[in-house]
Every structure is written in structure tokens, then in C-alpha cells.
Amino acid sequence: MMIKKYAIYFSIVALMGSCAGGKYATTEKIYKKKAKDFSEVYKEAPVKGQLEKINYKDKEWIASTNFGVRKPNYVMIHHTAQKDLDQTVKTFHNEKVGVSSHYVIGRDGKVVQMVNDLYRAHHAGLGRWGNDTDLNSSSIGIELDNNGISDPWPEVQINALVQLLSYLKETYKIPQANFIGHMDYAPTRKNDPSRFPWKILADKGFGYWYDEVLEDPPVGFDPKIALRIIGYDVKNLDAAIKGFKQHYTQMDVNSALLTEHDLKILYSIFKKFL
Numbered sequence: 629m630m631i632k633k634y635a636i637y638f639s640i641v642a643l644m645g646s647c648a649g650g651k652y653a654t655t656e657k658i659y660k661k662k663a664k665d666f667s668e669v670y671k672e673a674p675v676k677g678q679l680e681k682i683n684y685k686d687k688e689w690i691a692s693t694n695f696g697v698r699k700p701n702y703v704m705i706h707h708t709a710q711k712d713l714d715q716t717v718k719t720f721h722n723e724k725v726g727v728s729s730h731y732v733i734g735r736d737g738k739v740v741q742m743v744n745d746l747y748r749a750h751h752a753g754l755g756r757w758g759n760d761t762d763l764n765s766s767s768i769g770i771e772l773d774n775n776g777i778s779d780p781w782p783e784v785q786i787n788a789l790v791q792l793l794s795y796l797k798e799t800y801k802i803p804q805a806n807f808i809g810h811m812d813y814a815p816t817r818k819n820d821p822s823r824f825p826w827k828i829l830a831d832k833g834f835g836y837w838y839d840e841v842l843e844d845p846p847v848g849f850d851p852k853i854a855l856r857i858i859g860y861d862v863k864n865l866d867a868a869i870k871g872f873k874q875h876y877t878q879m880d881v882n883s884a885l886l887t888e889h890d891l892k893i894l895y896s897i898f899k900k901f902l
């Protein structure tokens with residue numbers, strides 16, 4: 629009798645569990661299948677398809693005993709430009725669209741993880757930061773639920789982001805300079821996150837902000853070189869300036885002109901990268 633009672637209890641619990649995961653059961657299955665396929669590749673020894681591609685005869689696989697998994701070294705922040713968190717999740721399940729991020733944070737501060745930190749999510753796309761042209765491979769992508777036009781940035785959402793960034797910075801030893809926005813990396817195509825409170829993050833050690841007392845840049849100060857040293861791709865200088873303004877001045881962001889005040893801000897940021 630006792631056994632039967634337990635059996636019924638456990639089957640109800642199991643049913644509740646499957647109901648809770650029901651909405652995302654299909655996508656969860658796809659994730660697990662992909663993760664399993666990757667694990668097969670990681671297990672290979674000797675590794676297939678690498679040494680073979682080196683156009684040279686004298687070569688051999690000899691396994692080392694000392695290695696680990698690659699870790700992220702950047703964090704890239706985005707706004708979703710979508711209606712709500714559910715819509716973003718739906719987009720990140722659309723295999724035709726093919727985009728994703730490691731984390732999505734709702735306006736109510738809910739943190740949703742969608743990809744293991746150690747995997748490569750598809751959030752950065754084409755761009756360049758310093759000499760790195762594949763930030764998807766080296767970064768954690770965080771999407772913040774915001775329509776990108778007029779939505780405010782609720783304190784509860786920023787607080788959740790700060791907690792997430794603290795975890796990432798500590799776990800992967802990510803340098804302060806390496807917390808950037810999508811528009812820093814891809815200023816020809818992107819303006820996200822827009823109107824974003826970067827100073828709050830910089831004050832907590834995520835990215836840099838300019839000094840309160842601004843100095844005049846020295847004679848001969850070259851904004852192009854300064855932007856390049858910070859990390860911007862200056863091949864399209866106008867776009868780089870707009871990206872910089874979107875991040876640091878948040879005024880007149882559609883113009884590539886730098887005012888005296890903008891130049892002071894640029895000089896202040898540039899000095900932090902020396």
C-alpha cells in the first residue's frame with residue numbers, strides 16, 4: 629500500500645516536471661543534441677581535420693596532459709529592440725534567423741541563460757574591436773530587453789546586470805576595458821545599447837568612464853589614433869565617432885562631428901587605455 633502511494637506521488641511529481649518544461653521541450657532537446665555533438669568533437673584524440681590541413685609532411689599527434697577549455701575574455705551588451713522577453717526568446721529559438729546570446733535580462737530583472745558561457749553564441753556578427761574580428765568566439769553576449777527607442781532602463785534590470793557582470797568578471801578574470809557595447813564593435817551597423825547608463829557600470833568596474841574634471845587634449849591630439857587605441861575600427865571614421873558618441877556622450881549621435889567637449893571626453897577615455 630505504502631509503495632503504491634509513493635508510486636502515485638512520484639508520477640504526479642514527474643508529470644508536474646514535464647508540464648513545467650513543456651513549453652520549451654523541443655528547443656531544450658535541440659540544445660542537448662547540439663551539445664552532445666560538440667562533446668564528441670572535444671573527445672577526439674587524435675583530433676580529426678586539424679593537423680591534416682597543414683600543408684607539410686613531417687607531422688604527428690602526441691597528446692598533451694595539460695589543457696583546459698577556452699574562456700570568454702569580453703562581455704558585449706545589447707538591447708533586444710523587441711517587444712518583450714518572450715519575443716526575444718522566440719527569436720533566439722528561430723534557427724533560420726540563427727542568432728542567440730548567452731543571457732537575456734528582462735525589464736523586471738529576470739536573468740535568463742540560453743547558452744553555456746563556454747560555448748560561442750551568435751550575437752556579435754561582423755565587426756572589429758582592436759584586432760579581434762571574431763568577438764563571438766571570445767565574448768559573453770548579454771541582451772537587455774528594451775525596445776531600443778524610448779524604453780527606460782529600470783533599476784531592477786541594471787541591478788540584475790551588475791550581479792551577472794560581477795559573476796562573469798570574477799569567474800573569467802575579464803579586464804575592466806573589455807565590457808563593451810555592440811555599437812563599439814560594429815558601429816557601421818549597430819547602435820545598441822542606446823541611451824544606456826554606462827557610467828553606473830564603469831563605476832562598478834565594468835568598462836571605463838571619463839573623469840569628472842576634463843582636461844584639454846594636447847596640441848596635435850589625433851582623434852582617429854585615440855579611437856583606434858581604445859579599440860574602434862577607424863576604417864570608417866564617421867561610424868567609429870558615432871559609436872563612441874553613442875557610448876560616451878549620448879548627444880547628437882547621428883553626427884560624426886566632435887565638439888570641443890567631445891574631444892575632451894575622448895582624450896580622457898584614451899588615457900585610460902595607455
Ligand SMILES: [Zn+2]
Binds near residue numbers: 751
Ligand atoms: Zn546587438
